[in-house]
Structure formats: structure tokens, C-alpha cells
Amino acid sequence: MRRVQWGSVxxxxxxxxxxxxxxxxxxRIPGLFSWLMAPEYPxxxxxxxxxxxxGVDLTYQVSVAKSVLTTKAVDLAEVTAVAKEVITDRIDxxxxxxxxxxxxxxKRDQIRIQVPTADEKKQREIxxxxxxxxxxxxxxxxxxxxxEAELDTTQPDTIALPLVDQKDQQTGKTRPSNKVFLxxxxxxxxxxxxxSADCIPGQLGEPEIHFEMxxxxxxxxxxxxxxxxHKQLAIxxxxxxxxxxxxxxxxxxxxxxxxxxxxxxxxxTVKILRAxxxxxxxxxxxxxxxxxxxxxxxxxxxxxxxxxxxxxVIVVMIxxxxxxxxxxxxxLALNLLLQLTALVxxxxxxxxxxxxxxxxxxxxxxxxxxxxxxxxxxxLRAGKTVRASIDAGYGKALWTILDSNITTxxxxxxxxxxxxxxxxxxxxTLIIGLVVNLFTSIWGTRVLQDSWYSGKEIETMSI
Amino acid sequence: MxxxxxxxxxxxxxxxxxxxxxxxxxxxxxxxLNWGLDFVGGTEFIIRFQKDVHDDQIRKxxxxxxxxxxxxxxxxxxxxxxxxEGAQTGVSFIIRTSxxxxxxxxxxxxxxxxxSTINPCQRLSTNSIGPVIxxxxxxxxxxxxxxxxxxxxxxxxxxxxxxxGIAATLGLVQDTCGMLAILSxxxxxxxxxxxxxxxxxxxxxxxxxxxxxxxxxENLRLKRKMPYDELVNLSINQCLGRTxxxxxxxxxxxxxxxxxxPMVLRSFSLVLLAGVVSGCLxxxxxxxxxxxxxxxxxxKPRVKPEAQKA
Numbered sequence: 153m154r155r156v157q158w159g160s161v162x163x164x165x166x167x168x169x170x171x172x173x174x175x176x177x178x179x180r181i182p183g184l185f186s187w188l189m190a191p192e193y194p195x196x197x198x199x200x201x202x203x204x205x206x207g208v209d210l211t212y213q214v215s216v217a218k219s220v221l222t223t224k225a226v227d228l229a230e231v232t233a234v235a236k237e238v239i240t241d242r243i244d245x246x247x248x249x250x251x252x253x254x255x256x257x258x259k260r261d262q263i264r265i266q267v268p269t270a271d272e273k274k275q276r277e278i279x280x281x282x283x284x285x286x287x288x289x290x291x292x293x294x295x296x297x298x299x300e301a302e303l304d305t306t307q308p309d310t311i312a313l314p315l316v317d318q319k320d321q322q323t324g325k326t327r328p329s330n331k332v333f334l335x336x337x338x339x340x341x342x343x344x345x346x347x348s349a350d351c352i353p354g355q356l357g358e359p360e361i362h363f364e365m366x367x368x369x370x371x372x373x374x375x376x377x378x379x380x381x382h383k384q385l386a387i388x389x390x391x392x393x394x395x396x397x398x399x400x401x402x403x404x405x406x407x408x409x410x411x412x413x414x415x416x417x418x419x420x421t422v423k424i425l426r427a428x429x430x431x432x433x434x435x436x437x438x439x440x441x442x443x444x445x446x447x448x449x450x451x452x453x454x455x456x457x458x459x460x461x462x463x464x465v466i467v468v469m470i471x472x473x474x475x476x477x478x479x480x481x482x483x484l485a486l487n488l489l490l491q492l493t494a495l496v497x498x499x500x501x502x503x504x505x506x507x508x509x510x511x512x513x514x515x516x517x518x519x520x521x522x523x524x525x526x527x528x529x530x531x532l533r534a535g536k537t538v539r540a541s542i543d544a545g546y547g548k549a550l551w552t553i554l555d556s557n558i559t560t561x562x563x564x565x566x567x568x569x570x571x572x573x574x575x576x577x578x579x580x581t582l583i584i585g586l587v588v589n590l591f592t593s594i595w596g597t598r599v600l601q602d603s604w605y606s607g608k609e610i611e612t613m614s615i
Numbered sequence: 616m617x618x619x620x621x622x623x624x625x626x627x628x629x630x631x632x633x634x635x636x637x638x639x640x641x642x643x644x645x646x647x648l649n650w651g652l653d654f655v656g657g658t659e660f661i662i663r664f665q666k667d668v669h670d671d672q673i674r675k676x677x678x679x680x681x682x683x684x685x686x687x688x689x690x691x692x693x694x695x696x697x698x699x700e701g702a703q704t705g706v707s708f709i710i711r712t713s714x715x716x717x718x719x720x721x722x723x724x725x726x727x728x729x730x731s732t733i734n735p736c737q738r739l740s741t742n743s744i745g746p747v748i749x750x751x752x753x754x755x756x757x758x759x760x761x762x763x764x765x766x767x768x769x770x771x772x773x774x775x776x777x778x779x780g781i782a783a784t785l786g787l788v789q790d791t792c793g794m795l796a797i798l799s800x801x802x803x804x805x806x807x808x809x810x811x812x813x814x815x816x817x818x819x820x821x822x823x824x825x826x827x828x829x830x831x832x833e834n835l836r837l838k839r840k841m842p843y844d845e846l847v848n849l850s851i852n853q854c855l856g857r858t859x860x861x862x863x864x865x866x867x868x869x870x871x872x873x874x875x876x877p878m879v880l881r882s883f884s885l886v887l888l889a890g891v892v893s894g895c896l897x898x899x900x901x902x903x904x905x906x907x908x909x910x911x912x913x914x915k916p917r918v919k920p921e922a923q924k925a
Contacts, residue, residue: 203879211748257751436716438744441723446661446739450877457876461868468864505808508880511872512815512887515865519857522864523826526857552829555774556822562770563763563818567811570759572752575811582815 156606160599164486171489174496198496199250199268201503201577204451206270206444208278211256212263212434229260235432236263241423242281243267245389246274250501262437270444279441283434288343288424290376293384293396295334303334311337316392333393335386340376343389345369349425351418354410359418361409363425374404389424454507462488462514469518473525475614476601480521483596487517490588495581505578513585520557520593524549525615538605538613546598553594557586617855621899622848622907628900632789635893639792642799649798651806651882654753656746657713658685660723661693661739662730663705672733673708681729685722687713693878707739707878716743756810760791763817771821775828782905783824786897790820793893794886801885808883816890823898827854831906843914844907851899858895865891 178198202209214232232255240253243265251267267278291311297303300312315331349363365373376385377399386396395417397409409421465484469477491513495502528545536544561583568579605613621628652659670690677688693707710726723741730736764784771780794813798805830850838846866888873884 213747436743436745438748439716439741440743441741443737443739445663445737450879453875453877454880457872457874458868460875461871464867464871465864468860468867472860504877504879505811505883508808508872508876508883511868511876512865515868516819518864519822519861522857522860526854526860529856530853548833552826555825555829559767559770559821559825560815560818562766563814566759566763566766567814570755570762571811572755572807575807578808578811 156603157599161603164596164599168486168489171486171493174493175489178492178496198492199499199501200447200451201501201506202266202268202440203442203504204447204502205268206442206447207266207268208275209438209440209442210265210279210282210436211438212265212283213437214261214263214432214434216432229255231432232261232263235430235434238426238430239263239265239282241426243278245281246278248274263434270447272441272443275441279439284430288346289339289388290341291335291337291339291386291388292380293333293335293386296396297332297334298330300332303332305334309337311335313386313388313391313393315396316394333386333396335388335393339388340380340385341369341372343425345372346425349422351415351422358410359413359415361418361421361425363407363409365403365405365407367405370405373407374402377401377403377407387421387424394424395421450504451507454504454511458507458511458514461511465514465518469521473521473615475604476521476525476528476597479597479600479604480518480525480593482600483521483592484514484517486596487585487588487592488514490592491581491585494584494588498580498584500580501577503577505575506581509578509581509585513582513589516560517585517589517593520549520553520589521597523553524593524597528613529615532613532615538610541613542598542601542605546594550594553590557590561586618852619855620848621851622844622904625900625904625907628904631896632900635789635796636792638796638800639789639794642796646799648795648805649802651804651809652711652742652744653807654749654805655713656715656744656749657687657711658716658719658741658743660710660726660741661707662710662727662736663707663739664730664734664736665705666734667706668708668734670708673710673730676729676733677710677726682722682726684718685712685714687711695878705736714743716745719743752807759810759814760817763814767817767821771825774825775832778909779824779828779831779902779906782902782909783821783828783898785905786824786894786901787817787820789897789901790816790890790893793897794890797889798882798886803882803885806882808880809886812883812886812890816887816894819891820894820897823858823894824902826857827851827898827903830854831903843910847903847907851903858898862891862895 175198214228214235216228216231236253236255243251243253246267246269248267248269252265254264256262256264265278265282267275269275269278294310295303300314303312304310305312312332312334315329315333318329345366345368347364347366347369349361352360352362354360380399381402382398382400384396384398387394395409395413397411413421462484466481469480469484471477473480488510491510495506500506524545527549528541531541531544532538564579564583564586568576568583571579670692673690674688677685677690689709689711691709691711693709695707719741723738727736727738764787767787768780768784771783791813794816797803798809803809827850830853831847834841834846834850838849841849869884869888869891872880873888876884
């Protein structure tokens with residue numbers, strides 16, 4: 153005779169509730185966990201992959217730009233690394249969270265850019281902006297005002313562009329600026345002539361931006377700065393003015409920008425001065441655009457299929473194994489929740505193959521329980537008591553379950569190693585699902601079954 | 616208790632095995648596989664029309680000098696999944712061409728504009744892949760299949776013996792052939808997800824072999840007087856309930872995924888479905904009979920000499 157393992161049951165229940173809490177924002181369960189939705193709690197959300205929320209996925213082959221004339225041998229991997237930095241800065245301007253820029257390929261000479269945005273206009277802009285060899289412009293400032301209406305844009309060759317979002321010194325939050333510049337539309341020069349830029353503390357510790365022009369650039373910039381002496385020259389990128397310093401003296405090869413800006417602003421300007429010129433040529437290897445509706449439909453049909461699949465498994469398990477089937481189903485639910493929790497904590501993104509991995513684990517997770525229950529049935533048929541049958545069933549099925557799960561996990565690892573993108577997502581969900589499965593199906597159902605058949609000696613078993 | 620004579624009738628299973636393996640080679644070789652974009656490169660647009668249109672209408676619009684760069688044009692109607700909202704909001708078409716990413720710059724807008732003259736439509740996605748990606752993918756796929764088999768074989772060797780390991784790995788050959796045959800016959804796309812499915816089945820099929828092999832090992836200890844072939848047959852029968860029930864649950868989830876799931880996952884679901892069924896079959900039809908025959912050929916008979924005749 154055994155007692156109910158209240159401790160273990162409590163652990164199971166606690167795990168259930170804890171994982172439900174973690175998954176609540178992801179599953180968008182309102183009401184029950186409304187306090188979790190409150191803004192002051194950090195939200196642990198499972199991010200959706202590109203294929204689900206829409207976005208762009210671009211892969212480019214990097215080659216040395218024809219415009220870059222070099223005498224020394226160029227290391228393509230190095231160029232790629234620089235190009236990656238430049239592209240990262242450019243992508244950052246769109247402010248899309250979870251954008252990634254990675255270097256890939258055996259020779260480390262490919263760049264993959266993934267931006268999860270369903271906005272088709274943005275998608276197109278991203279594609280265009282990434283490959284531009286130079287997009288930084290220096291424009292002459294003709295005037296400035298609080299809003300566009302106050303500026304006279306009727307003149308030919310003029311354009312009104314806003315100042316980039318400013319960071320509030322006190323609150324630290326970025327807010328849209330209330331300054332618009334009237335610029336000469338034709339740029340004085342483009343960013344391709346900027347050789348390097350850096351942020352250096354000045355004599356009083358205030359940040360200064362130092363930059364250097366290329367040989368050709370020095371001549372051009374010298375002429376421009378002479379012509380626009382004591383006038384403002386705007387640094388423009390992506391339709392926004394980043395800074396509009398007044399030219400104090402003629403600048404040829406080296407110059408510096410000083411003034412009332414903090415380190416962060418200085419750093420940002422350095423970044424865009426560098427981001428202006430791409431030292432490489434990019435040729436597309438793969439371009440994938442996913443619109444918003446396709447992803448939405450994929451999620452809906454994917455979840456619906458998983459739901460129906462899950463429900464059918466639940467029904468089948470109860471039909472086959474009655475009360476024991478109910479235990480298996482409880483553990484299946486726990487399995488799915490824990491799986492989701494693990495993904496949330498790993499900061500993984502849920503892709504379409506990931507959903508498939510989920511659906512598949514539902515089918516596979518009950519396999520362990522089927523194995524155990526069939527074994528228990530056999531022991532019962534052999535005339536053993538309920539107690540002894542449960543013990544024997546779990547004991548004998550253990551290694552079989554371990555073996556079969558480990559081989560699938562191993563193939564999952566191989567899949568992860570050789571796979572890319574969404575396939576990796578699938579491999580991760582598969583591996584997590586199986587590991588969690590070992591825990592829930594072997595330990596979880598055991599606890600429930602032991603507790604159910606504890607107390608008085610039971611003659612028959614619902615299985 | 617139900618008891619089947621699997622081993623005594625193994626000649627039939629060998630026939631099934633030969634048929635499956637044969638079709639796994641013949642169909643892909645002659646009928647070919649519908650290689651996905653991931654492998655061969657090219658461009659694929661998914662366009663949704665508000666009302667039903669005929670694919671010839673689309674073809675006519677695109678077979679003009681303006682779109683001459685869309686080489687090897689294929690237009691295919693998408694079969695909507697069961698219960699999908701898409702069925703009410705329109706009809707989707709996959710337009711595929713061998714045009715490279717460099718050639719299709721900004722063509723989406725033009726395409727939608729031209730096709731909208733037939734019926735209002737919207738672009739759901741554009742996927743364009745160059746040949747380099749495909750080459751890397753083929754290389755990685757081969758490596759992945761190879762290493763999966765090696766890893767499984769080593770694990771089986773470590774946990775059992777070399778012989779069951781090899782027998783089980785041979786079962787995987789049948790599974791792979793079965794999946795390739797289904798892909799070729801149905802004409803479903805052989806894409807990245809299909810590869811993932813094939814690899815998953817390799818792991819899953821081994822599960823099935825392990826369950827029965829574990830039982831064989833246990834019975835070898837318990838029933839020392841039983842001839843080997845009978846013992847293997849008994850083990851299969853003892854595990855039959857599990858094989859059937861597990862298959863039912865997995866097949867059910869996969870059927871729902873195939874019929875109701877997103878269209879991108881069709882190949883994946885189909886391959887898995889075929890593989891899971893084949894996985895259960897291959898243990899009974901390949902792994903166990905091979906183990907028995909190997910035993911009968913090489914080892915001394917366990918108990919009765921007449922067992923050798925079987």
C-alpha cells in the first residue's frame with residue numbers, strides 16, 4: 153500500500169501553473185491572467201518567425217566593389233564583415249525589432265538579412281536601401297522651422313526634411329523632433345567619399361566627431377566647405393537630417409564636428425557616417441518576401457490543424473485507455489506548455505516548421521505512454537496485481553522509451569547542424585519536445601497513476 | 616490474444632520490401648521529383664485573386680514580350696486546405712519561373728498590375744532563389760542524411776549489437792525509398808521541409824525498430840528454449856498493440872496537418888505520413904526478417920535443428 157505522493161502532485165500542478173503563466177502572453181489568454189498583461193510586468197513573448205508574421209529574408213553574395221580601387225589584396229571575409237556593419241546600421245534605421253544581419257557561407261562571404269515586418273512598403277524600402285553603395289548625403293541648409301508648413305518649399309530644387317528623432321535628456325525616451333529643415337534638393341556630395349569616422353572625447357571630455365575624407369573626397373569637400381563657409385551643411389540619411397553643423401572653416405581631408413550633443417548622439421552620427429558607404433557589391437542569392445496575409449493564414453491553418461490533431465489524440469487516448477488515457481492527456485498538455493515555456497525562455501522564434509514540430513510531438517509524446525500502458529496491460533493479463541503491474545510496466549518500458557527518444561533527438565541534432573533557418577526551428581522544437589516528453593510521460597503519468605491507485609489495494613485498473 | 620505469423624510469412628514481406636525499394640528508385644529516376652525552389656533556384660510568386668480565374672488566362676497575360684524574362688513559366692492553382700478562410704476570400708495561384716533574383720527586380724508590382732486586369736489580385740509572397748543556395752543545400756542534405764544514419768548506427772551498435780543495428784539501418788533504406796516514391800508519384804514538391812521530414816522519419820522509424828528489438832533482447836533472456844524465429848515473431852506480436860495505437864495517434868495528427876494545415880507544409884506532412892506508416896512496416900518487413908535470416912544463415916540453431924528449414 154502506498155500513500156498519495158502529494159509532493160510530486162504539487163510539483164506537477166506548480167509546473168502546470170507556472171508554465172501557463174509564462175505562456176499566457178504568447179497564447180494571448182485574456183482574463184485569467186490579465187494581471188500578467190499589465191504593462192509593468194515584463195512580457196515574455198514567443199516571437200513569430202518571418203514566415204508567420206511576414207517579412208523580408210535576403211541573402212547576398214559579397215564581392216569587392218568596383219569603385220573601391222585598392223592596391224593591396226582584399227580579404228573578402230573582411231569586406232563582408234565591414235559590409236555587415238554598414239547594413240546593420242542601415243537596417244537599424246527602420247527600427248524593426250528582431251531584425252538580424254548575419255554573415256554566412258563557407259567562405260564567410262555571404263550576408264543574410266532578415267527583417268520581420270509585414271509592411272510591404274517597408275519591405276521594398278529595405279531591399280532598396282541595403283544594396284545602395286552610397287546613401288548618405290550632404291545637403292546645403294536653406295532654412296529651418298518647427299513644422300513643414302512654415303517653410304517655403306515652392307522654390308525649385310528645395311526639399312523639407314525633418315530632424316531625426318531626438319532623445320530626451322531627462323527621460324531618456326526618444327521622441328519625434330519638432331524641427332524641419334529646408335534643404336537644397338541636390339546633394340553637395342554623397343557618403344561614398346567618407347573614408348572613416350570616429351568619436352573622440354575632446355579637451356573637456358565632451359564628445360567630438362572626427363572624420364576623414366578619401367583622396368577624391370578631400371578635393372570635393374574642400375570646394376564645398378569653402379563655398380558654404382559659415383553656413384549649415386546637413387547630414388542626411390534615409391530622408392532624415394541627422395545633424396546640421398555649421399562649417400567653421402574649409403575642410404579638406406580631415407575634419408571634426410563639435411557642439412552640444414551627447415556621446416550617444418555623437419556615436420549615432422559616426423555610425424551613419426560609416427553606414428553611408430558600402431565597400432562592397434552585393435548580388436542577390438535569395439530574396440524572400442512574405443506578405444502579412446500569408447503568414448496570418450499559415451498561423452491559423454497551422455494552429456487549427458494542430459488543435460484538431462491534438463483533440464483527436466485526446467479522444468483516442470481516452471477511448472483506448474480510459475482513466476489512464478486521461479492521465480496521459482494531462483501530461484500531454486503539460487508537455488506542450490513546458491515546450492512552449494522552454495521556447496519562450498530560449499528566446500526562440502516560432503516558425504511554420506516549428507508549428508509542425510509541435511503537431512508532431514503531440515503524436516509522438518503519447519507514444520511513450522502507449523508503450524507503458526500496453527506493458528501494464530500485459531502484466532495485468534499475466535495475473536499481476538495493479539500495483540505490481542504499474543511498477544513492472546514503467547520499469548520495463550523505461551529503457552525502450554529512452555532509446556527511442558534518444559535516437560530521434562540525435563537526428564534532431566544532425567538536422568539542426570546541417571539545417572538553416574526554419575528547419576533549425578523545427579529541429580529545436582522537436583528536440584525540446586522529446587526531452588520534455590521524457591519527463592512528462594515517464595515521471596508525470598507515473599505520479600498521477602500512483603496517486604490514483606494509492607490507498608486501499610485496488611483489484612481492477614482502468615486502462 | 617491476436618497472433619500473426621509474421622516471420623513464417625516473411626517471403627511476402629520481402630516482396631513488399633523489394634516493391635517499395637524498386638519504386639523508390641524507378642519513380643524518382645523516370646518520373647522524376649518535383650524539385651522545390653530551394654534546390655533548383657528560380658522565383659515563385661503566390662498571387663491571390665478575388666474570384667476564380669483560369670490558369671490559361673494568367674499564362675496568356677504573362678507570355679508577352681514584357682514578361683519575356685520569366686522563363687519556364689508554370690502556373691498552378693493552389694488547393695486550399697480544408698476549412699481555410701482563403702477559400703472564401705479568393706483563389707491562390709503559384710506562379711513559378713526559372714528567373715533568377717537579379718532578373719526579377721521590382722517585377723512584383725508590375726505582375727500584380729497586369730494580373731489585376733483579369734481580376735483584382737494581391738501578392739501573398741515572392742520567393743526568389745539563386746543557384747548557389749541550391750548547391751549548398753544539396754550538399755548539406757546529403758551530409759545530414761549520411762550523418763543521421765551513421766549516428767543512428769553507432770547508437771544502435773552501442774545499445775544493442777552491430778547486427779540489429781545494420782538490420783534496422785537497412786529498414787531505413789526502405790523508408791527513404793517509400794518516401795521518395797510517394798513524393799514522385801504525387802508530384803508534391805521536394806523542398807526544404809520535405810528533407811526535414813525525411814530526416815525525422817529516419818529517427819522515428821528507428822524508434823519502432825528499437826521497441827521490437829528491445830523486446831527480442833528481453834525474450835532472449837526469458838525464453839531460453841524458444842527457437843529464434845519464433846521468438847522474434849512473438850516479440851513483434853507482443854508489441855503489436857503499441858505499434859497500432861501509436862501509429863493511429865501519429866497518423867491522425869499528420870492527417871489533420873496534411874488536410875487542414877498551411878499549404879507550405881503539405882509536402883512535409885505527406886512525407887511524414889508515408890514515412891511513419893513505412894517506419895512501422897519496415898521493422899516487421901525488413902529489420903526482423905533480416906535478423907532472423909542472418910541468424911539462420913550464420914549462427915548455429917538455437918534449439919531445434921529443423922528451424923533451419925524455415
